[in-house]
Amino acid sequence: MFYNFDIIQPEKIAVIESESDIHYPYSELDDYSNFMVELLSGNKKRLSFLFCNNTFGTIASYIGILRSGNAVLLLDKNITPELRENLINIYKPELLINFPYEEQNGYRWVCGDKFTNLVERLNVEDLPHINPELAVLLSTSGTTGSPKLVRLTYKNLQSNALSIMQYLSITEYDKPITSLPMSYSYGLSVINSHLLAGATIIATNKSLVNREFWTIFNKYECSSFAGVPYHYQMLMRLRFEKMELPSLRKMTQAGGRLSEEFIRYFYDASLKKQIKFFVMYGQTEATARISYLPWERLCEKIGSIGIPIPGGKIVLMGDGAPIRTVGIEGELVYYGDNVMLGYATSREDLAKGDELGGMLQTGDIARRDADGYYYITGRMKRFIKLFGLRLNLDEIEKMLENRFSLPVAAIGTDDRLILVAGEVSRQHQKEILHSITETYKIHHSVVEIVFISKIPVTQSGKKDYAELNELVK
Numbered sequence: 001m002f003y004n005f006d007i008i009q010p011e012k013i014a015v016i017e018s019e020s021d022i023h024y025p026y027s028e029l030d031d032y033s034n035f036m037v038e039l040l041s042g043n044k045k046r047l048s049f050l051f052c053n054n055t056f057g058t059i060a061s062y063i064g065i066l067r068s069g070n071a072v073l074l075l076d077k078n079i080t081p082e083l084r085e086n087l088i089n090i091y092k093p094e095l096l097i098n099f100p101y102e103e104q105n106g107y108r109w110v111c112g113d114k115f116t117n118l119v120e121r122l123n124v125e126d127l128p129h130i131n132p133e134l135a136v137l138l139s140t141s142g143t144t145g146s147p148k149l150v151r152l153t154y155k156n157l158q159s160n161a162l163s164i165m166q167y168l169s170i171t172e173y174d175k176p177i178t179s180l181p182m183s184y185s186y187g188l189s190v191i192n193s194h195l196l197a198g199a200t201i202i203a204t205n206k207s208l209v210n211r212e213f214w215t216i217f218n219k220y221e222c223s224s225f226a227g228v229p230y231h232y233q234m235l236m237r238l239r240f241e242k243m244e245l246p247s248l249r250k251m252t253q254a255g256g257r258l259s260e261e262f263i264r265y266f267y268d269a270s271l272k273k274q275i276k277f278f279v280m281y282g283q284t285e286a287t288a289r290i291s292y293l294p295w296e297r298l299c300e301k302i303g304s305i306g307i308p309i310p311g312g313k314i315v316l317m318g319d320g321a322p323i324r325t326v327g328i329e330g331e332l333v334y335y336g337d338n339v340m341l342g343y344a345t346s347r348e349d350l351a352k353g354d355e356l357g358g359m360l361q362t363g364d365i366a367r368r369d370a371d372g373y374y375y376i377t378g379r380m381k382r383f384i385k386l387f388g389l390r391l392n393l394d395e396i397e398k399m400l401e402n403r404f405s406l407p408v409a410a411i412g413t414d415d416r417l418i419l420v421a422g423e424v425s426r427q428h429q430k431e432i433l434h435s436i437t438e439t440y441k442i443h444h445s446v447v448e449i450v451f452i453s454k455i456p457v458t459q460s461g462k463k464d465y466a467e468l469n470e471l472v473k
Helices: 024-042 056-068 081-091 154-167 184-199 210-220 229-237 258-271 345-349 394-403 423-440 465-471
Strands: 013-017 022-025 047-052 071-076 095-097 107-112 118-121 134-139 149-153 202-203 224-227 250-253 276-281 291-293 313-318 331-336 343-346 359-368 374-379 385-386 391-392 408-413 416-422 448-450
Touching: 013 024, 013 056, 022 024, 022 291, 024 056, 047 056, 047 081, 056 071, 056 184, 056 202, 071 081, 081 149, 081 345, 095 465, 134 154, 149 154, 224 258, 229 258, 250 258, 258 276, 276 423, 313 359, 343 345, 385 408, 385 416, 391 394, 394 408, 394 416, 394 423, 408 465, 416 423, 423 448
Parallel strands: 013 202, 047 071, 047 095, 071 134, 224 250, 250 276, 416 448
Antiparallel strands: 013 022, 095 118, 107 118, 134 149, 149 343, 276 291, 313 331, 331 359, 359 374, 385 391, 408 416
């Protein structure tokens, strides 16, 4: 398993913290993880909330939780108190780890050191049973405070890490940098797959669009980075083709559709720099990864999400039957060992077993070409991806309407969230923008508020999203 290091040389460096310039070998990662196992051992499986940032302590705590057999929900350390309280009330975790607050009602501080701290629930009687196979919980939404969670097993994590390691040809000589949050499935997959290979992870909380990030990248001779569409859009503005990155060998993109214009730009830049550029597709429900586009086929397959990852299978479904004809659209259905057990919306759901049997209906519409490469052509549900985070447009509408008691319609694309509101809402413009950026942790530059006299509705009285999309073009 990726969280055991028996075949890795103990003196090999596992994590370098860029801020402190401390190099942690696998032996120390192993020791601290085992220390966490001792702290977390108990008579029954428990639920932990791990508040994450990209540090050695967080990575070691995560490994320790997995080794201890307990389940863990990964949350951004900067989650808002409102969202944090909501999740604690719903899921009643026995343990809060790397807890960024001084106190929490119903909990007591147990211990702490330079890497992390441990806070324990006082009343644990009558808490529902947790499925023995449940390992990690991740949010399905752009807000890591959404109560709807993905239930992942140890097998899910291991199979996806192994597949990624294989198709990206990750070895012990790789040096990735943590360009994404660990609480996000894409960022977590980078850590899992590189630990499995015995690579050295450069840990930083700096943003990929920050100049200091690239200073760190060159200082430690990083070999790869991972980014979502927003990152690549910013890198193009920063004139990536002119940047001096002699150690860079691989870059990966997922978390939403990147336009063909940007893909062509980075394809040309990667050729000149002798870099392998991988475009990928996935969902948290599949532990991060479903398909990838081999870098050597990128030029001829621009716009494609590629082929299934090793060990996975994709089938297009239409009218209840598989579509075997090339070019015909259908729902993309994925089969693999990395498919989640199912969703959770309450503590009681953590006892549930496998509800999907390794089959994931993605909700995306796709077609297949004659070479077996897949292309996403649409979606069956109302969500978009910004900064790699999936945003449920219906959830956003409900939140804003409840908070401001005003009619709001949410629409958009993978690079812009558009909020359409009546003229009466104009006086609340700043509050609406602040509410969105704070709740969903997205930059104000990708949020647009459009005011119209009246939000159009269909004959049945529902919001007319087709007309709204035409109005804001």
